[in-house]
Amino acid sequence: MRLRDLPSVDELARTVDDPLAVDAARAVLARAREAIGAGGDPGDLEALLRAELRAARAPRLRRVLNATGILVHTNLGRAPLAEHALERVVEAARGYSNLEYDLADGRRGSRQDHVAAALRRLTGAEAALVVNNNAAAVLLALAALAEGREVIVSRGELIEIGDGFRIPDVLTRSGARLREVGTTNRTRAADYERAAGPETGALLRVHQSNFRVVGFTEQPTVAELAEVARRHGVPLVDDLGSGVLVALEGEPSARDSLAAGAELVCFSGDKLLGGPQAGIVVGRAELVERLRRHPLQRAVRADKLTLAALEGTLALYLDPARAGREVPVLRMLGEPAGSVRARAAGLAAAVGGEVEETVARVGGGALPLAEIASYACAVEEELAAPLREGEPPVVGIVRDGRLLLDCRTLGDDEVEEVAAAVASAREARATAGAEPGRPAAAPGEAHPTSSPLRS
Ligand SMILES: *Cc1c(COP(=O)(O)O)cnc(C)c1O
Numbered sequence: 001m002r003l004r005d006l007p008s009v010d011e012l013a014r015t016v017d018d019p020l021a022v023d024a025a026r027a028v029l030a031r032a033r034e035a036i037g038a039g040g041d042p043g044d045l046e047a048l049l050r051a052e053l054r055a056a057r058a059p060r061l062r063r064v065l066n067a068t069g070i071l072v073h074t075n076l077g078r079a080p081l082a083e084h085a086l087e088r089v090v091e092a093a094r095g096y097s098n099l100e101y102d103l104a105d106g107r108r109g110s111r112q113d114h115v116a117a118a119l120r121r122l123t124g125a126e127a128a129l130v131v132n133n134n135a136a137a138v139l140l141a142l143a144a145l146a147e148g149r150e151v152i153v154s155r156g157e158l159i160e161i162g163d164g165f166r167i168p169d170v171l172t173r174s175g176a177r178l179r180e181v182g183t184t185n186r187t188r189a190a191d192y193e194r195a196a197g198p199e200t201g202a203l204l205r206v207h208q209s210n211f212r213v214v215g216f217t218e219q220p221t222v223a224e225l226a227e228v229a230r231r232h233g234v235p236l237v238d239d240l241g242s243g244v245l246v247a248l249e250g251e252p253s254a255r256d257s258l259a260a261g262a263e264l265v266c267f268s269g270d271k272l273l274g275g276p277q278a279g280i281v282v283g284r285a286e287l288v289e290r291l292r293r294h295p296l297q298r299a300v301r302a303d304k305l306t307l308a309a310l311e312g313t314l315a316l317y318l319d320p321a322r323a324g325r326e327v328p329v330l331r332m333l334g335e336p337a338g339s340v341r342a343r344a345a346g347l348a349a350a351v352g353g354e355v356e357e358t359v360a361r362v363g364g365g366a367l368p369l370a371e372i373a374s375y376a377c378a379v380e381e382e383l384a385a386p387l388r389e390g391e392p393p394v395v396g397i398v399r400d401g402r403l404l405l406d407c408r409t410l411g412d413d414e415v416e417e418v419a420a421a422v423a424s425a426r427e428a429r430a431t432a433g434a435e436p437g438r439p440a441a442a443p444g445e446a447h448p449t450s451s452p453l454r455s
Contacts (some may be wrong), residue, residue, distance in 0.1 A: 001032075001041060001042055002036065002038060003033060005035075005384070006032055006033065006036075006042070006045075007029075007045065009022060009025045009026050009029060010022070010025075012025040012028065012045055012046070012049060013025040013049075015046050015049065016046075016049060016050065016053065016085030018053055018055055019313035020056050020057075020079075020204075020424075021049070021053070021078060021427035023050055023056075024053050024056060025052075025054040027052055028045060028049050028052050029045075029245075031048075032045060032048075033197070041387055043410075044239075047275060050378075054083070059086065059185060062392070062393065063342070063392050064076055064077075064392060064393045064394070064395055065392055065393065065394040065410060065414055065417060065418055065421070066359035066395060066409040066410070067376070067394055067395060067396040067397075067404075067405035067406050067407070067409065067410055067418065068395055068396060068397050068406055068409060069334060069358055069359070069360035069361065069372075069374050069376065069397065069404075069408050069409055070360070070361050070362075070364075070409065071329055071332050071360065071361070071362050071363055071364070071408070071409060072242070072270075072271050072272065072329060072362060072363045072364025072365075072366065073363050073409075074162060074348055074363070074364055075365065076395065078270040078271065078272045078277070078364055079271065079273070079274045079275060079328065079329045079364075080274075080276045080311065080329070081274075081275065081276065081309055081312075081313070081328070082274065082313055082316055082326045082327050082328060083326065083386050084307070084313075084315065084316055084326060085275060085276070085309045085310075085313045085314065085316075086312070088308040088309060088311055088312030089308045089309050089312070090175070091308070092304050092305065092307075092308035093304070093305055093308070097304060097308075099111050099114075099304045099307070107176060107293055111301070111304070111307060112128070112129055112130060112292070113307075114128075114307055114311050115128065115130055115310050115311050115314060116128045117333075117351050118311070118314040118315065118317070118318065119280065119282055119314065120282070121318070122245050122254075122255070122314065122317055122318075123245075123253075123254040123255050123257055123258060123265070123282045124255050124259065125254070125258055125265070125282035125284075126283070126284055126285040126288070127282070127283065127285040127288035127289065128281065128288065129280075129281045129282075129283045129288050129291055129292055129297075130269075130278050130279070130280055130281075130301075130302045130306070130307065130310060131271075131278070131279040131297070131301055131302055132277070132278065132279060132300045132301070132302055132303075132306075133268065133277050133278060133279045134239070134241065134266055134267060134268040134269075134278075134279040134280075135161070135165070135170050135279065136279045137266040137267075137279030137280065137281045137300075138167070138171065138204075138237070138239050138266050138279075139170055139171070139173060139174050139296070139300070140174075140279075140281070140291050140294060140296050140297055140300055141175040141202075141237050141264055141266060141281060141291060141298050142171055142174035142175075142176045142201075142202065142204070142237070142292055143175055143176070143347070144263075144287075144290045144291045144293075144294040144296075144297075145176060145201055145202045145235055145237070145287065145290065145291075146174070146176035146202040147175035147176055147201070148175060148176070148201075149176060149177070149198050149199055149200065149201030149202075150176065150177045150178075150195075150199045150201060151171065151176045151177070151178055151179065151200075151201055151202050151203070151204050151237075152179045152181055152192050152195050152196060152200060152202075152203050152204065153168075153178055153179070153180060153181070153203075153204040153205075153206065154180070154181055154182045154187035154191070154206075154219070155180045155181065155182050155183055155184055155220065155221060156182060156183065156184050156186075156208070156213060156217075157202060157204075157205065157206035157207075157208060158178075158180065159206060159208065159209070159210065159211065159279025161209075161210070161241075161365060162210070162365070167206055167239075171204075171382030176201055176202070177193050179199075179200075180208070181194075181195045184217075185213050185215070185216055185217045185218075186216065186217060186218040187218065187219060187220065188218060188220055189220040189224040189225060189227070189228055190322050192220070192225060192228045193228050193231075196228060196231075196232040196234070197232075200228075200232055200234050201233070201234060202232060202234050202235050202236070203225055203228060203229045203236045204224065204236075204237050204238075204239065205225055205236065205237070205238045205239065205262070206241075207238070207239060207240045207241045207242075207252060209240075209241030209242060209366055209368070210241075210365040210366075210368050211302065211363035211368055212368055212369055217330070221260065221421065222236070222238060222252075222256075222257050222260035222261060222262055223260045223261050225261075225262075226261025226262060226263075226274040227261070229261075229263070230261070235263040235264060235284075235287055236261065236262045236263055236264075236267075237262070237263070237264045237266065238257045238262035238264070238265045238266070239255075239266045239267075240252055240254060240265060240266065240267040240269030241267065241268065241271065241366065242267060242268055242272040242273070242274070242362075242364060242365055242366035243265075243267025243268060243269075243271070243273050243280060243364045244272045244273065244366075245273060245317050245323070246317070246320055246323060246330065248272070248367075250367055250370065251272065251366055251367055253431040254267060254282055255282075257301050258266075258282065258283060260266045260372075262283070263283050263284045263287055263372045264281055264282070264283035264287050264288070264291075265281070265282050265283055266279060266280065266281050267279075267280050268280075268365075269306070269310055269313075269377060270364075271364045271365060271366055271367075272329060272330075272362065272364070272366050273329075274311065274313060274323075274327035274328060274329035274330055275309055275310050275313035275327075276305070276306045276309035276310055276313070277306065278302050278306050278310055279300075279302075280310075307387060313327065322426070324340075326341055332408055333362070334410060335373070335408065337373040337374065337375070340373075340374050340407050340408045341355065341375040341407075342414060343375075343407040343415055344375035344376055344377050344405075344407040344409065345357075345361040345375075346415055347377040347405065347407060347410075347418060347419060348377040348378075348391065348413050350415070350416075351377065351418075351419050351422040351423070353377040353378050353379040353405075354377070355376075355377060355378075356373045356375065356376045356377070356378045356404060357373075357374075357375060358375060358376045358404060358406050359371040359372065359373070359374060360372040360373075360374035360408040360409065372408065373410075374406055374407070374408040374423045375406075375407055376396075376397075376404035376405050376406040376407060377404075377407065378402045378403070378404050378405075379402065379403050379405065379422060380402065380403065381398055381401050381402050381403050382429060383403050383422060383425045383426065383429070384396065384398050384403045386424075386425035386426075386428040386429055386432075387403070387421055387422065387425045389440045390421045390424055390425055390428070392417065392421065394418055394421045396423075405418060405422075
């Protein structure tokens with residue numbers, strides 16, 4: 001076919017009755033011109049138009065099979081929700097709800113009431129508040145407690161949380177001034193003590209969630225910082241990052257932090273807690289109330305779907321053994337390596353791959369050094385791109401010329417789907433070369449699958 005043989009956009013669009021036809025025809029013809037320019041054949045234009053229209057209507061935000069071995073993968077939507085949490089979301093979303101309505105009194109109620117009791121019980125706090133995410137929680141805490149005043153924070157804790165967003169930049173938007181103390185590797189309670197004065201609004205501790213400083217290091221304990229804060233009559237705010245509600249070696253819990261004297265503790269809902277995106281603030285009632293009344297609170301409050309999912313997740317934690325079984329992040333974290341290996345062996349047998357020992361990670365800014373024994377099914381690297389573009393998409397890790405499909409982050413019920421996806425990906429590659437205008441993925445191309453995790 002030559003360029004001048006191509007139909008016009010309108011001619012091609014008229015072959016279907018669809019309000020999106022003109023835009024789709026334009027896209028199909030642009031690709032056809034490219035294919036002809038490259039000496040290829042543009043293919044069946046009407047079939048391509050129908051495919052283009054199907055693609056235009058297909059959902060963009062889709063389920064993905066996570067074969068990276070990174071449990072809380074920020075790029076892949078962090079924590080999957082427990083069934084029980086999903087049920088709460090569907091019920092709250094389908095019709096009306098008592099979101100801000102007190103059914104006993106027949107009057108306005110608070111959206112916070114639905115989760116506050118569970119959060120108090122699980123952390124030992126006097127009061128709790130849920131906002132949109134943890135960055136918002138810290139922002140709100142500093143705005144409410146230290147606007148126009150100084151917040152003392154260690155230089156070793158001014159972290160970047162991912163995608164170029166840095167804690168200090170978020171914090172200064174609160175209207176508080178950051179007063180940095182100590183050095184990258186060593187900060188002592190005495191550094192905070194020296195900096196504290198009439199200008200001080202709060203002391204802030206930020207958990208080194210996504211990195212560790214090793215070697216010649218020193219950090220004050222929460223109890224030591226709380227002592228300094230008390231002497232100066234200001235609150236200690238502790239940003240934990242990933243709030244775990246179960247005992248987990250190396251990851252601080254809100255309960256421990258409050259018990260050690262922090263007056264407000266902030267953490268995410270969708271990291272190791274395994275719930276929806278949310279920022280949770282727990283602590284002294286009088287301080288939580290100041291946050292609740294601050295104008296910014298209205299701008300960062302959690303929506304009803306989040307609150308429903310969080311209530312459903314927290315309900316599981318009231319029975320810790322149940323949380324371990326039913327909260328997906330905890331279940332994946334706790335699964336014995338032997339059963340991960342069995343899953344990898346099943347997948348390898350189904351696709352003709354090899355079982356490979358790997359290291360899974362928590363991700364999402366928690367336990368950055370923790371290596372979790374895991375197993376993957378290794379297949380040819382060239383499948384990385386077609387697997388990402390398949391249905392459902394499968395995302396693995398490219399390493400040493402092979403694609404590793406880590407089975408710690410896959411469920412038993414997903415193995416068959418992955419096996420089918422591998423078969424289709426091989427087929428897609430076999431036909432890609434022959435398909436007009438569509439080059440086969442170049443081997444060794446840079447895959448997003450091998451990019452580092454963002455938290
Ligand atoms: C992840 C993280 C945040 C940001 O939490 P989001 O819920 O993603 O807003 C803030 N502080 C620390 C220490 C974190 O690890």
